[in-house]
Amino acid sequence: MFEVRQKPEMVERALLVRFYFDAREATEAESLLIELGELVKTLGIEVVESVLPKCREMHKKFLCGTGKAAEMVELARAHQCDVIVIDNGLAPSQQREWERLADLCVIDREEVILDIFAKRAHTKEARLQVELARMQYALPRLARMWGHLDREGGGAGGSGAGGGGSAARGMGEKQIEVDRRLANMSIDRCKRELEAVRKQRKTQRKEREKQETPHAAIVGYTNAGKSSLLNILSGADVMAKDMLFATLDTTTRRIDLPDGQPLLITDTVGFVRNLPHRLVEAFKATLEEAVLADFLIHVLDATSPEIERFHDTTLEVLEELGAADKPTITVLNKIDLVTDPFELTVLDRKFPGALHLSSITGVGLEELLKNCAVVLADRVKCNDYRIPQQRADLVGLLHREAKVLSTEYEGDDILVRAVVPPTIAGRLREFANTTD
Numbered sequence: 001m002f003e004v005r006q007k008p009e010m011v012e013r014a015l016l017v018r019f020y021f022d023a024r025e026a027t028e029a030e031s032l033l034i035e036l037g038e039l040v041k042t043l044g045i046e047v048v049e050s051v052l053p054k055c056r057e058m059h060k061k062f063l064c065g066t067g068k069a070a071e072m073v074e075l076a077r078a079h080q081c082d083v084i085v086i087d088n089g090l091a092p093s094q095q096r097e098w099e100r101l102a103d104l105c106v107i108d109r110e111e112v113i114l115d116i117f118a119k120r121a122h123t124k125e126a127r128l129q130v131e132l133a134r135m136q137y138a139l140p141r142l143a144r145m146w147g148h149l150d151r152e153g154g155g156a157g158g159s160g161a162g163g164g165g166s167a168a169r170g171m172g173e174k175q176i177e178v179d180r181r182l183a184n185m186s187i188d189r190c191k192r193e194l195e196a197v198r199k200q201r202k203t204q205r206k207e208r209e210k211q212e213t214p215h216a217a218i219v220g221y222t223n224a225g226k227s228s229l230l231n232i233l234s235g236a237d238v239m240a241k242d243m244l245f246a247t248l249d250t251t252t253r254r255i256d257l258p259d260g261q262p263l264l265i266t267d268t269v270g271f272v273r274n275l276p277h278r279l280v281e282a283f284k285a286t287l288e289e290a291v292l293a294d295f296l297i298h299v300l301d302a303t304s305p306e307i308e309r310f311h312d313t314t315l316e317v318l319e320e321l322g323a324a325d326k327p328t329i330t331v332l333n334k335i336d337l338v339t340d341p342f343e344l345t346v347l348d349r350k351f352p353g354a355l356h357l358s359s360i361t362g363v364g365l366e367e368l369l370k371n372c373a374v375v376l377a378d379r380v381k382c383n384d385y386r387i388p389q390q391r392a393d394l395v396g397l398l399h400r401e402a403k404v405l406s407t408e409y410e411g412d413d414i415l416v417r418a419v420v421p422p423t424i425a426g427r428l429r430e431f432a433n434t435t436d
Contacts, residue, residue, distance in 0.1 A: 018087035220299035221310035222270025228359035295327040
């Protein structure tokens with residue numbers, strides 16, 4: 001059975017490399033290299049050194065020149081590294097050339113993110129999406145999985161048994177074809193299973209839409225504190241750690257706003273720069289929550305020196321998903337860690353109207369909930385009803401489909417105040433209490 005390429009189990013030490021080709025790219029390249037370090041640490045790998053070489057031009061074989069590649073390999077050997085991680089995307093042929101030169105495991109940013117996703121995904125849909133993305137990534141790299149057959153054949157040919165070498169290479173070529181066929185079969189299976197899961201999600205979403213409960217999606221750069229915010233809003237126990245991509249699976253919780261109306265809030269996967277396109281495609285179903293939400297809560301890490309860049313990255317991904325025009329509440333999270341008044345002033349100038357919030361201390365939480373209610377002000381209304389006791393079925397309907405704020409009894413009538421969605425408002429219109 002086809003399996004994606006497995007790296008050594010005991011990989012512990014890594015050299016990180018980011019090549020740049022224009023002096024104007026230096027700052028951005030340095031920032032991306034720092035982020036790569038955080039991604040690699042998320043996999044439990046020790047980063048022994050990060051280097052930022054400047055190259056005059058791109059080369060087909062190694063991306064950089066042969067001399068620069070040899071220099072990186074020597075540096076990795078000097079540090080006794082198990083793996084070289086190159087932040088730039090590598091073509092399959094370039095990856096093969098690097099591993100042939102270094103005799104080490106060489107991976108790029110995409111493979112790092114794929115490995116993180118594979119470890120973090122828990123739901124069936126997320127696991128299928130990761131499996132599909134990993135197989136699509138591995139498919140053009142299958143040739144080097146069977147390189148040992150070519151090496152064996154070459155040895156035999158060198159000793160004079162040319163026929164033996166050709167036979168061995170032929171076996172290798174046949175095995176590659178078998179592996180590719182199995183890989184394509186697995187990819188097709190994954191796509192079929194994903195389609196089934198998505199149909200199930202669509203059915204669940206339709207049921208949710210029937211209730212017309214408003215829906216908000218928490219979006220933002222990875223590690224901005226989205227899961228922590230959902231936890232404090234809803235009392236959920238979503239995994240929230242100080243690491244990139246701490247959680248990948250969407251979690252939806254229902255909360256009540258100050259005016260009594262219900263709200264569904266979904267925590268979405270965090271965005272990151274240079275997210276592999278195949279992962280954007282693979283996680284479209286997960287990120288659909290942002291597309292289908294009534295409004296977005298955009299969480300920014302107020303302590304990040306690159307808050308503007310992260311803000312722009314999130315907007316770019318939302319634009320790609322077709323969700324950029326959604327009503328949005330911008331939140332400056334971790335505000336309790338910003339103690340300099342000047343920094344606060346700068347943040348307010350950069351993000352006018354953004355709410356100050358701490359998902360740890362709860363500062364600003366009440367203001368966020370009020371803002372959510374304002375966004376949804378035209379969705380539902382608070383109504384008073386006088387319902388005869390013999391129509392207790394309507395009281396039951398209110399408890400099931402609406403948010404009941406109070407219930408009192410007066411003679412043979414039940415007085416109910418409730419936030420009522422439009423779907424059932426018509427059935428209760430004749431019992432509207434107009435005696436207040």
